Amino acid sequence: MIKEGDYVIFKKTDTMKIFPVKLNKPFMIDRFKTKLDNLVNKPFGYKYEIKDQQLHLVQNTLSDDMNKVAIFDKDNRNLVDKSANQKLSHDEIEKLKQLEDISGTEIIDRLIENSASFSQKTEYSQEKYIKKKKEKYLAVFEILKPTIRTLSEYYILGNHKRKVLNMRMDTLAQILTYSNVAAYRNVVVLESCKGLILASVVERVAGFGNVINLSPNGSHISTKEILDYMNFPPEYTQNLYNFPLERSDKLDEYIEELNKKLAIATDDTFRDKQTKKLELAHKVNEIFKTKKVDCLIIASKFRPSPILEKLIDSMAPNRNFVIYSLIQEPLIECHSFLKRTQKAIHIELSDSWLREYQVLPERTHPKNNMDCCGGYLLTGITVTNE
Amino acid sequence: MSFCKTNDTIKEGDTVIIYFSFNQLQPIKVKRGSNHHTKYGSFKHADLIGKKYGSRIQCTQGTVIVLQGSPEMWTISLPHRTQIIYTPNISVITMQLDLKPGSIVIESGTGSASLSHALIRTIFPTGHLHTFEFHLQRSETARKEFKEHDVSDYVTVYHRDVCSDGFGKEDLADAVFLDLPSPWKAIESAKTAIKREGGRICSFSPCIEQVQKTSLELARLGFVNIFTVESLRRVLSIKKYDLPDFDFNMDWLKYKGNGQENENQNDQIDKNEEKPVPKKIKKNFNESDDSDDEVDGSTDATYTAKPINIQPGHTGFLTFATLLHKDFHKV
Numbered sequence: 001m002i003k004e005g006d007y008v009i010f011k012k013t014d015t016m017k018i019f020p021v022k023l024n025k026p027f028m029i030d031r032f033k034t035k036l037d038n039l040v041n042k043p044f045g046y047k048y049e050i051k052d053q054q055l056h057l058v059q060n061t062l063s064d065d066m067n068k069v070a071i072f073d074k075d076n077r078n079l080v081d082k083s084a085n086q087k088l089s090h091d092e093i094e095k096l097k098q099l100e101d102i103s104g105t106e107i108i109d110r111l112i113e114n115s116a117s118f119s120q121k122t123e124y125s126q127e128k129y130i131k132k133k134k135e136k137y138l139a140v141f142e143i144l145k146p147t148i149r150t151l152s153e154y155y156i157l158g159n160h161k162r163k164v165l166n167m168r169m170d171t172l173a174q175i176l177t178y179s180n181v182a183a184y185r186n187v188v189v190l191e192s193c194k195g196l197i198l199a200s201v202v203e204r205v206a207g208f209g210n211v212i213n214l215s216p217n218g219s220h221i222s223t224k225e226i227l228d229y230m231n232f233p234p235e236y237t238q239n240l241y242n243f244p245l246e247r248s249d250k251l252d253e254y255i256e257e258l259n260k261k262l263a264i265a266t267d268d269t270f271r272d273k274q275t276k277k278l279e280l281a282h283k284v285n286e287i288f289k290t291k292k293v294d295c296l297i298i299a300s301k302f303r304p305s306p307i308l309e310k311l312i313d314s315m316a317p318n319r320n321f322v323i324y325s326l327i328q329e330p331l332i333e334c335h336s337f338l339k340r341t342q343k344a345i346h347i348e349l350s351d352s353w354l355r356e357y358q359v360l361p362e363r364t365h366p367k368n369n370m371d372c373c374g375g376y377l378l379t380g381i382t383v384t385n386e
Numbered sequence: 387m388s389f390c391k392t393n394d395t396i397k398e399g400d401t402v403i404i405y406f407s408f409n410q411l412q413p414i415k416v417k418r419g420s421n422h423h424t425k426y427g428s429f430k431h432a433d434l435i436g437k438k439y440g441s442r443i444q445c446t447q448g449t450v451i452v453l454q455g456s457p458e459m460w461t462i463s464l465p466h467r468t469q470i471i472y473t474p475n476i477s478v479i480t481m482q483l484d485l486k487p488g489s490i491v492i493e494s495g496t497g498s499a500s501l502s503h504a505l506i507r508t509i510f511p512t513g514h515l516h517t518f519e520f521h522l523q524r525s526e527t528a529r530k531e532f533k534e535h536d537v538s539d540y541v542t543v544y545h546r547d548v549c550s551d552g553f554g555k556e557d558l559a560d561a562v563f564l565d566l567p568s569p570w571k572a573i574e575s576a577k578t579a580i581k582r583e584g585g586r587i588c589s590f591s592p593c594i595e596q597v598q599k600t601s602l603e604l605a606r607l608g609f610v611n612i613f614t615v616e617s618l619r620r621v622l623s624i625k626k627y628d629l630p631d632f633d634f635n636m637d638w639l640k641y642k643g644n645g646q647e648n649e650n651q652n653d654q655i656d657k658n659e660e661k662p663v664p665k666k667i668k669k670n671f672n673e674s675d676d677s678d679d680e681v682d683g684s685t686d687a688t689y690t691a692k693p694i695n696i697q698p699g700h701t702g703f704l705t706f707a708t709l710l711h712k713d714f715h716k717v
């Protein structure tokens with residue numbers, strides 16, 4: 001059920017938008033003004049329609065598509081050039097949309113009336129036409145819960161691919177299995193995916209292990225976005241440590257430096273801050289020095305091999321690492337390093353392929369477009385040469 | 387030792403994986419007093435006990451590596467009793483079913499329990515897997531394996547025909563997974579088994595006809611967001627390359643042949659790949675034999691990657707759908 005303070009995803013066919021649920025705060029989505037108050041204590045996943053600036057649950061109707069077999073009783077030999085078929089001009093349609101009291105259904109009716117080709121279409125394409133127009137003009141949205149699954153769709157669909165290094169759902173899914181992330185693990189993550197990987201890891205560890213998030217300066221800003229959307233319970237994030245990547249290879253020095261600062265500290269807030277940093281450094285040091293890292297995931301905008309070289313020695317033997325890159329070469333470098341130093345076995349470079357299908361009676365085929373850019377993974381298992 | 391956890395040292399009774407190379411792995415159960423014979427000679431089980439996982443083990447004629455049993459290693463080394471689901475599909479299934487510690491999952495059939503181990507690892511220590519298999523012996527073997535792998539606290543095995551008798555569960559599961567010849571016959575019961583607040587379902591089928599029937603049934607029962615995908619992972623091997631330059635000034639007329647009889651570089655790359663088992667017997671686990679990769683560590687060579695020639699081109703279709711909160715369904 002939706003609660004105040006949750007984030008919700010508004011979904012139409014090919015757009016997704018995220019909003020926090022705040023009471024009595026009207027805002028615009030597409031051309032519709034609405035408040036989110038009505039969503040509280042309502043279920044996720046249903047379609048909701050905006051009426052009188054409030055969202056109303058739309059009862060789920062059976063998917064009609066599925067129950068209609070294609071009837072090829074008309075063909076399209078007489079169909080001609082597309083834009084000429086619609087007698088309403090672009091400007092006229094825009095004007096129609098601005099009318100205060102016009103409903104989406106009315107707009108669609110006008111479009112059909114003015115469509116020369118509508119009656120010539122096969123029944124199936126008539127339906128497809130209406131469905132497409134409905135999705136565009138009706139104020140109906142699916143309200144989805146932000147989960148790793150829906151969020152990875154959100155970033156890919158909404159043209160925010162670059163924010164998450166093009167991380168496709170299947171690639172992310174493989175990162176999580178090949179790294180063996182689960183409860184009771186110490187996981188080290190270095191990512192530039194707005195927190196998509198970090199949040200997935202936090203969810204799979206679920207507070208039963210430790211998650212160390214390495215970033216320049218230990219800043220949490222670049223990974224906060226998706227952690228916020230996920231709205232985890234506090235026990236999930238209590239063992240999440242944001243630590244500066246640049247200190248991870250000189251922990252002794254860093255601890256000494258912090259101790260010195262602490263010794264001369266006069267002001268209380270400064271002392272508190274340093275004490276916290278010191279505790280964190282000790283925690284990370286304990287895991288790194290005793291080689292207690294169980295899973296290592298690198299998916300960042302930095303060249304991975306020098307980072308891997310520093311971090312791999314903190315891993316216990318027989319543990320899994322996964323490195324992601326949009327291109328192969330940085331991973332080939334990592335591969336050479338691992339082979340040369342014999343620090344790992346079962347090293348595999350892979351890419352993946354994800355194809356979606358339209359499944360309808362008599363009309364099943366792969367979707368016309370596919371995302372061909374799932375990136376590459378380098379996976380492997382650490383070994384000891386003792 | 388539990389397959390769900392990460393472990394440091396080998397103990398008696400552990401199921402460990404003897405690793406020879408990327409496609410030669412063998413699970414064994416460590417038992418003091420036993421000997422294990424490999425192509426590198428034999429070793430005593432007792433020698434493993436107390437050793438670190440990920441160590442090299444001395445056999446009479448060479449060394450091998452010993453790894454702990456984990457879901458991914460088990461999937462590539464388990465004794466096949468049925469077709470199994472492999473890690474790339476397992477990954478997508480786990481993600482699309484929203485699994486995490488605490489999830490309650492129903493699965494049928496258990497088969498060789500390749501998927502089951504991965505599911506358990508993701509949902510433990512607070513979740514539970516209910517796995518259904520109508521083949522008596524398979525269900526018993528799975529139960530025995532779960533015990534040996536120390537994961538039985540998180541899984542219950544049922545011997546049952548889910549198509550004719552259903553799952554016998556109500557408002558229990560966050561997710562249901564079907565790998566059955568006629569999955570559509572189990573969907574009505576799956577719907578009953580899913581929690582009141584709704585959940586996710588996935589069906590894996592090799593044939594498109596199965597997908598069509600499954601999708602129709604899902605739609606009929608009010609599932610939404612029905613979609614089907616195929617997901618494949620392709621492994622690339624790393625190759626050194628050094629193409630010869632063509633000599634424009636050479637008198638090719640005098641040259642015997644046309645200079646192409648020593649296969650061109652591409653052929654060479656392929657040829658290298660087709661000899662995964664070198665003729666002379668390797669005495670040691672050797673990093674360079676662990677894959678088709680050609681890496682000698684020299685830093686001035688130029689490397690590239692190329693897909694391994696023959697790889698799975700089809701495994702199965704994955705159909706997913708959502709069941710929305712039951713209290714708001716239309717009556």
Ligand SMILES: C[S@@+](CC[C@H](N)C(=O)[O-])C[C@H]1O[C@@H](n2cnc3c(N)ncnc32)[C@H](O)[C@@H]1O
Pocket residue numbers: 468469470471472494495496497498499500501502518519520521524546547548549550565566567
């Ligand atoms: C392909 S296997 C499952 C493999 C499994 N997913 C794995 O990864 O190891 C299918 C299994 O379903 C079982 N099965 C088929 N029909 C069944 C039914 N009606 N009820 C229960 N199990 C069934 C078969 O005996 C077989 O073991």
